[in-house]
Amino acid sequence: MKKVIVAPSVLSLDYAKVETQLAQVVKANTPWLHFDVMDGHFVDAITFGPNVLKGFKKATNLFMDVHIMVDQPVKVAKQMIDAGADMITFHVESLDSENEIHQLIASIKRQGCKAGITARPGTQIANILPYLASVDLVLVMSVEPGKGGQSFMPEALDKIAYFDTYRKEHNLNYVIEVDGGINKDTGELCKKAGVDVLVAGSYVFEGDIEERIQSLV
Numbered sequence: 646m647k648k649v650i651v652a653p654s655v656l657s658l659d660y661a662k663v664e665t666q667l668a669q670v671v672k673a674n675t676p677w678l679h680f681d682v683m684d685g686h687f688v689d690a691i692t693f694g695p696n697v698l699k700g701f702k703k704a705t706n707l708f709m710d711v712h713i714m715v716d717q718p719v720k721v722a723k724q725m726i727d728a729g730a731d732m733i734t735f736h737v738e739s740l741d742s743e744n745e746i747h748q749l750i751a752s753i754k755r756q757g758c759k760a761g762i763t764a765r766p767g768t769q770i771a772n773i774l775p776y777l778a779s780v781d782l783v784l785v786m787s788v789e790p791g792k793g794g795q796s797f798m799p800e801a802l803d804k805i806a807y808f809d810t811y812r813k814e815h816n817l818n819y820v821i822e823v824d825g826g827i828n829k830d831t832g833e834l835c836k837k838a839g840v841d842v843l844v845a846g847s848y849v850f851e852g853d854i855e856e857r858i859q860s861l862v
């Protein structure tokens with residue numbers, strides 16, 4: 646089975662034990678860390694912003710994979726890039742036109758960061774296609790965005806397979822990431838479908854962190 650990158654989602658981290666839990670993530674040798682930025686508008690929950698990312702950046706040199714679920718993606722992308730984001734992934738639904746989406750992808754890249762686009766469960770693939778030649782990553786959401794600990798939606802597998810076939814046929818090299826309800830079993834299914842990055846929150850942080858990360862690779 647092919648190897649994937651595991652991106653533990655710090656949404657599920659126990660903030661009373663940040664130091665020890667982060668040390669376990671680092672010990673598991675995983676290269677990425679996933680940040681869910683939620684603004685209380687685009688999704689109901691409010692999570693964290695640039696200052697928290699800065700703190701993690703000081704403590705580790707992991708690749709900072711920032712997933713923004715916000716009403717003002719242009720503003721928030723800039724704040725998170727200034728704080729040290731290595732990848733910004735945003736939702737097509739957070740902007741009004743194709744032109745604005747193209748502009749944000751270009752602007753993220755101009756600021757020296759990688760750019761990703763998200764397909765939520767209800768997002769039509771046709772609404773993602775125009776950007777596939779310009780992005781570094783496609784994020785397939787396997788739950789409705791907004792909180793951790795939900796169950797994996799198997800429809801995500803067809804989307805992963807579609808984006809995998811599409812990149813081969815069009816000679817593109819974006820990375821495919823899946824986010825939501827990932828554990829050992831659902832992770833295997835996603836790998837078979839062609840995924841490259843598994844985001845996992847509750848599965849990783851509600852057990853032995855090092856062991857759980859390694860069980861997904």
Ligand code: DX5
Nearest residue numbers: 654790791793794826846847
């Ligand atoms: C949900 C977030 C996810 C979340 C996943 O909106 O985008 O990254 O942390 O959590 P689990 O792995 O618990 O489904």
Ligand code: ZN
Nearest residue numbers: 681712824844
């Ligand atoms: Zn996420």
